[in-house]
Amino acid sequence: MHLLYQKNADNAPAQKILAAAAYAGVEITAESCGENKASTDADFLNLCDPCGEYPVLELEDGSGVCVFGANAILRYVARMKNEGSLHPYGRTPFEASQVDMWIDFSSTEIDAANMPYIRMAYEKTISDVPVDALDKIKAVLVGLEEVLSVRTFLVGERLTIADVAVAFSIHWVYRCNRKHGHALAKEYRAVYRHYNTVMRHPKIHATMRKEGAVLGPLRN
Known part of the structure; x- marks a missing residue:
């Protein structure tokens, strides 16, 4: 493939x-x-x-x-490869539905809230983002923080693609939001812990290194 x-x-x-x-x-x-x-x-x-x-x-x-x-x-x-000991899509139909739920959340909530900053980063403009853009990101992170404050992974007890999808959307929050990314990582510590858990997995970390990616928020 x-x-x-x-x-x-x-x-x-x-x-x-x-x-x-x-x-x-x-x-x-x-x-x-x-x-x-x-x-x-x-x-x-x-x-x-x-x-x-x-x-x-x-x-x-x-x-x-x-x-x-x-x-x-x-x-x-x-x-x-949803078999063996990993089950990246969850172990049961219910867990698979939860994985789908969080993948949707990553795009319809995190990415959607972050879109003004994504556009600014990729279009390399210095235009102002909407005045409520940061508030929308924080509203999403508040809910995610509450969920992750009592669990390590989003679905079940092992890493799934739900964690991957959410962590990479958070990666975009940190990398595209140059002005506030570092502060967001400090304010929402459970979200940052989850992000690090995913990104520091040996296989995922090796992939990011191969792609030339830098982890964590940019410092303004």
């Missing part, structure tokens, strides 16, 4: 897929592609992602059989 993506030290959506694959023992070949391929290549648009966006997982080389969207790929990877 090939993961088509744009290699970037802060590309959390692609990195979480590679991290989950490393943790679960799923072999994926990472293939860094140029932006033009996704937006102008007719085969890519027809067979991979109709909107011309990365990441895309090509199941067989040159087959055109693909899964697009970071969270869809994340789920596919976990389902491939």
